[in-house]
Amino acid sequence: MRNLFNFVRQNFVSGLAVFVPFVITSYLLIEVGKWLNSLVILTPARFIQLPDVISPFFTEIILFLVAAFSFILLITLLGLGTKNLLGKLLVKFGEKTISKIPLANAIFTTTKEISKIIFSEGEKQKNVVLVEYPRKGAYCLGFATHPVDSGELEKIPIFIPTSPNPSSGFLVFFTKDEIQQLDISADEAFQLILSGGLAFNDPSSLSKFKF
Numbered sequence: 001m002r003n004l005f006n007f008v009r010q011n012f013v014s015g016l017a018v019f020v021p022f023v024i025t026s027y028l029l030i031e032v033g034k035w036l037n038s039l040v041i042l043t044p045a046r047f048i049q050l051p052d053v054i055s056p057f058f059t060e061i062i063l064f065l066v067a068a069f070s071f072i073l074l075i076t077l078l079g080l081g082t083k084n085l086l087g088k089l090l091v092k093f094g095e096k097t098i099s100k101i102p103l104a105n106a107i108f109t110t111t112k113e114i115s116k117i118i119f120s121e122g123e124k125q126k127n128v129v130l131v132e133y134p135r136k137g138a139y140c141l142g143f144a145t146h147p148v149d150s151g152e153l154e155k156i157p158i159f160i161p162t163s164p165n166p167s168s169g170f171l172v173f174f175t176k177d178e179i180q181q182l183d184i185s186a187d188e189a190f191q192l193i194l195s196g197g198l199a200f201n202d203p204s205s206l207s208k209f210k211f
Helices: 002-038 056-081 085-099 102-119 186-194 203-209
Strands: 128-132 139-144 155-161 169-175 179-181
Touching: 056 085, 085 102, 128 155, 128 186, 139 186
Parallel strands: none
Antiparallel strands: 128 139, 128 179, 139 155, 155 169
């Protein structure tokens, strides 16, 4: 009887380990899909009139795809626009306007810095660092919000996210000799933080985290 119980328990836990990530991922994708569908009225999809012979289910899918494509195109054009002088001026004007709103300023500044870390290109890997915090002998993953080799600052600001919710964290200043730059991307660092260290269990990625 005990062997049967252990057999069921072990396989149930193994099943949960496979089932839970799929459920959470599916749920998040569905919620994102609902959010995108709510933007249909803001996209050219609202002008589409499909024949009544088409199933409502397929109608929703077609409108969703048009809305998603329009959203991607809008973001792409926005990124392209920020690379010219007019776009930079408009972004600067928008940032200056938001900076005058007390609560919005704090939220915007935080999300802007986190977005720069996640979506930056080229020098992305140099942002991920290892620092001794909060005590000697304990180490944390962090993100340098200023170039570590900068000659402008003696102490470099490091954002240390909390796990498993990296949207919050601490801003701590370290001297350059206290900062160890890591050869991993921000995506890999966030994977480790979000998993609470469980990414170490993946043999294929273990070699990346030998600090």
